[in-house]
Amino acid sequence: MSYRQDVIDALNHKQTELTPWAFELTSEFSELYRKKYSCQSVEDDLRSHIMFGKYKKMEWLNESKYRDIFGVEWQLGDDGGDIGIPVNKPVTAESVEEYIFPDIDEVLLQKGLYSMEQDTEHFRMFRFTYALYERAWALMGMEDMLLNMALNVSATMKLFERIAEYNMTLLDRILTSDFDGVYFGDDYGQQKGLIMGPDCWRKFIKPFLKEMFAKVKASGKYILLHSCGDIEDIFPDLIEIGLDAYNTVQPEIYDLKKIKREYGKDLAFWGAISTQQFLTERTAQEVFDKSVETIKVLGQDGGYIFSPTHAVTPDIPIENIRAMLEAVNSVQWK
Template identity: 70%
Template sequence: MTYRENVIEAIKHKETEHTPWAFEITSDFARLYKEKYPCADVEQDLGSHIMFGKYKKIKWLTPTLYEDAFGVRWQLGNDGGDIGIPVNAPVGIDGIEDYAFPPVDTALLREGLDAMREDTERFRMFRMTYFLYERAWALMGMEELLVNMALEEKKVMRLFERIAEYQMGLLDEVLGEEFEGVYFGDDYGRQKGLIMGPEMWRKFIKPFAAEIFRKVKEKGKYVLLHSCGDIEDIFPDLIEIGVDVYNTVQPEIYDLRKIKREYGKNIVFWGAVSTQQFLPYKTAEEVYEKSVETVKILGEGGGYLFSPTHAVTPDIPVENIRAMLEAVKSVTW
């Protein structure tokens, strides 16, 4: 069975010999890993079952500051991450209609699609980060967006509508290609509860997400949604609108046994080994033991993709990631 087939079986809630696993790696961690385990590609060396077809256009302004295609400037921090934080806000509440969304760079898009076409082994996903809420706050600023969701409902709804129209147009360019799923990144959660609350999420985000997910599923592809934080309040909504896989499951937030019992027949969980409070601080032996326990809780009966909760940063020891790999390989069903 190929990695791709293994993931598809898990999404269908079928048990395979091994629970499929995935590792997403930051560039700084990749450098450290290659010093100990020379290889061309770290994610492939770890046997990651998934791959992303990426579409991200940026222009570097300084070694630590870049501008994306939407005019947002991102300042990298010193945490080893690859994203950074926005330092400007191109859209004001009264400038929503005037903002010009960037044209699709067809040559860059083709690179991501070609990479998926050439991968014969792994489960392939077209990645759409900054999906709805994240795109809105990146353009407007998080505080301004949240305030205006309460004070300027009609204008903010129009912003979400325009973002959704842009994302639908981008999907029109890719859904005819051969790959398995679309990965949507859209952080809704805090350590406890949704940032905007479940009712605001249902008002501003759910209708557009439902329409877009329906478009993806009509083309026979899986819907994978990433959100950090505690979004259990909307798990039933996500199931209702067609989410097949939810990433990332943070064990410091969720009771793994509870969510497996209550939702595990209807949605696939992906993640569950914490990069926030566990992997940087524990020994390889502790990581191995916790990883085996996690696979046994969430992997029974299928419906689970084993991985760290986020992209692996350089504060995490290389041997801890190797321990995770050995752990998931050790559990058979």
């Protein structure tokens, strides 16, 4: 089995013998798993097909608070997550032009690229977290960001432009390296519809996302976008600007048969086993059964990466993740 080739085939809508899979894990879940199974690498034990090259630097201010390279301070919660919530606002509508973006840390960047170049087994992705909209609201605050989309259009557009320029410079630095795809993390959705609405998304976000996607496509690499929530309204837009795969497909939001039927020829899907309302609450047998059912819907004719809908948190029983692994290995297409 070639993990890398199976993912490439899935992204090209080719049927593989087994549907490829990936497990993204929080550090707390990984620690619980390592203790139970005495393994060095949880990802290797779960045989995830995808690995990430990271470019992230944190300055810890105390045990539960850190500052990122953009000057945003994040307070961790007690839910076992690894991100937290921002507690300061480095940018206002009045200071967009004055804000100084961080220099690229060449040592840190090369470390992330080197880890990908040395891995010939997995499908390798460079992770752009907080790619555009998320970076804007992290710098400005979510409420202020949304208000400024309506009340300070020029300043908001300038902030997105400056973030995109920074990202394009970073893309220029990485796209000549040997890896397979770029993963953009940029949450747009809520439980029903887009946070800012599709028209606002098309005005402020789509033009810059299109530029970044075009640069990645020109390098011959795949494009994957993560957004929580319901973004079906912009699936046609994302297909138009070159998206290859969408993560994360929340089954409590999407009709899986419908999106496979209507968009599955153009868009690959990644996710669909719910961390929000399912994996924390159900038995291992229920997880196995739902996983098999989901694979048979989304995995038909390729175009699917089987996965939990988000990073696995410590409140999810380890046995349920093992049940997912058993399920994906039980559905053979050839």
